[in-house]
Amino acid sequence: MKVTCLQIDIQFGNPNENKKHVQEEITKAMANSPDVIVLPELWTTAYDLPRLDEIADQQGSDSQQFLSQLAKEHQVNIVGGSIAKKTADGVTNTMYVFNRNGELVGEYSKAHLFQLMDEHLFLQSGNTKGHFTIDGAPCAGLICYDIRFPEWVRAHTTEGAEIVFVVAQWPLARLDHWRTLLRSRAIENQCYIVACNRSGHDPNNEFAGHSLMIDPWGEVLAEADKEPTQLSATIDLSKVQQVRKQIPIFADRRTDLY
Numbered sequence: 198m199k200v201t202c203l204q205i206d207i208q209f210g211n212p213n214e215n216k217k218h219v220q221e222e223i224t225k226a227m228a229n230s231p232d233v234i235v236l237p238e239l240w241t242t243a244y245d246l247p248r249l250d251e252i253a254d255q256q257g258s259d260s261q262q263f264l265s266q267l268a269k270e271h272q273v274n275i276v277g278g279s280i281a282k283k284t285a286d287g288v289t290n291t292m293y294v295f296n297r298n299g300e301l302v303g304e305y306s307k308a309h310l311f312q313l314m315d316e317h318l319f320l321q322s323g324n325t326k327g328h329f330t331i332d333g334a335p336c337a338g339l340i341c342y343d344i345r346f347p348e349w350v351r352a353h354t355t356e357g358a359e360i361v362f363v364v365a366q367w368p369l370a371r372l373d374h375w376r377t378l379l380r381s382r383a384i385e386n387q388c389y390i391v392a393c394n395r396s397g398h399d400p401n402n403e404f405a406g407h408s409l410m411i412d413p414w415g416e417v418l419a420e421a422d423k424e425p426t427q428l429s430a431t432i433d434l435s436k437v438q439q440v441r442k443q444i445p446i447f448a449d450r451r452t453d454l455y
């Protein structure tokens with residue numbers, strides 16, 4: 198399975214421009230025939246949270262239609278980063294996943310809100326897990342701050358996830374945490390991690406880029422630098438079983454103790 202992360206810059210509070218840019222980037226990415234394309238967190242609005250009333254996507258329908266159409270047109274699976282979805286209950290930071298036929302196969306709303314970037318003041322947290330299947334592969338979707346909660350990642354891998362997609366707007370100030378946490382989550386869960394971060398800056402943060410693809414042994418398959426780029430790697434799912442057989446941590450867990 199060939200995966201491409203679109204590590205893009207995002208215009209602050211400008212969904213129309215960001216959609217145009219993503220459409221161009223997806224067209225460009227298709228020159229390499231990926232099986233899966235991944236976008237970063239909040240790629241339509243960025244963190245323009247005070248303006249969400251105006252710019253969040255009502256029921257997420259515009260973003261769903263936009264991503265579905267691109268997935269179908271290019272016959273590619275899309276892990277659609279996340280967007281600000283507005284409902285009667287408030288706004289959530291929500292990921293949509295589409296298969297090659299443009300069908301919605303996954304939806305996940307960020308469970309852990311990141312107070313340092315004011316998410317708790319403007320967003321509602323999600324309450325369900327982010328499982329989905331891509332071309333038969335069991336996957337999970339997580340959003341940025343979620344990676345600081347090992348129990349949350351484990352809850353997905355004990356239920357079968359072999360590829361964990363992480364979409365993010367992770368600041369450069371904590372790049373070392375980003376790399377360390379992602380590698381740790383891959384090693385301790387013996388799963389692939391595909392992590393797509395954004396580049397550029399907003400009024401409050403410079404973002405790290407450094408999208409990463411890590412295998413179940415913790416080896417870095419591909420890593421971007423800070424600038425906008427497209428990062429690709431190939432995933433071989435038999436490696437998950439191989440590593441889990443070599444060191445059987447799932448079987449060795451002491452669930453009677455913890």
Ligand SMILES: NC(=O)CCC(=O)C(=O)O
Pocket residue numbers: 238311314340341342343345365366367368371374
């Ligand atoms: N957008 C986010 O959730 C950022 C999380 C983050 O920066 C962290 O340090 O955690």
